[in-house]
Amino acid sequence: EAQVTQNPRYLITVTGKKLTVTCSQNMNHEYMSWYRQDPGLGLRQIYYSMNVEVTDKGDVPEGYKVSRKEKRNFPLILESPSPNQTSLYFCASSSPPGNTGELFFGEGSRLTVL
Amino acid sequence: ILNVEQSPQSLHVQEGDSTNFTCSFPSSNFYALHWYRWETAKSPEALFVMTLNGDEKKKGRISATLNTKEGYSYLYIKGSQPEDSATYLCAPSPGGADGLTFGKGTHLIIQP
Numbered sequence: 601e602a603q604v605t606q607n608p609r610y611l612i613t614v615t616g617k618k619l620t621v622t623c624s625q626n627m628n629h630e631y632m633s634w635y636r637q638d639p640g641l642g643l644r645q646i647y648y649s650m651n652v653e654v655t656d657k658g659d660v661p662e663g664y665k666v667s668r669k670e671k672r673n674f675p676l677i678l679e680s681p682s683p684n685q686t687s688l689y690f691c692a693s694s695s696p697p698g699n700t701g702e703l704f705f706g707e708g709s710r711l712t713v714l
Numbered sequence: 715i716l717n718v719e720q721s722p723q724s725l726h727v728q729e730g731d732s733t734n735f736t737c738s739f740p741s742s743n744f745y746a747l748h749w750y751r752w753e754t755a756k757s758p759e760a761l762f763v764m765t766l767n768g769d770e771k772k773k774g775r776i777s778a779t780l781n782t783k784e785g786y787s788y789l790y791i792k793g794s795q796p797e798d799s800a801t802y803l804c805a806p807s808p809g810g811a812d813g814l815t816f817g818k819g820t821h822l823i824i825q826p
Contacts, residue, residue: 699809
């Protein structure tokens, strides 16, 4: 089954404790992206990757890092989480890159930073 | 970041009625427009990807039109059913290295 898998789905952590949200897709997609969803705001792009070893900032990259060492994986790293990073996070992938290829979304990761 | 407006923000529709809502976006530098359906407690799912002015796409009872010259797209739902209750997101893209900019969505509730 074609899917995008995120882990963890739910996480409560404390300020400053590094965490990683993993994302893996099994569709051999070149393009992968991270979004955050906050009340009253649309989905906002954090980082995206056009292919292996190619990453770039989205609209709200501050406080986040990503890596793309393999085509299937695109982890989101919060080196020092802060309460304003409490949000619902979605990973997505597509082929061709997101402009004309429909995005396939993971199930979301709800993060709370205390 | 593109200025994307979706209206209305929320909509209550009686089961069996037809409805439509709007996505407005800058008409300059248009490349593609996406529509997604997002049901509560699930992840967004693609409905349509549209690129051509005047394009019309259909999936079952749901259809969409695109006007790139004036910068808007309509999503229509014919004969609404309870399973149509969801938030509908549109996302235009100017192309190139720029990705999608999502609107805040139209929250549709179908009342039995």
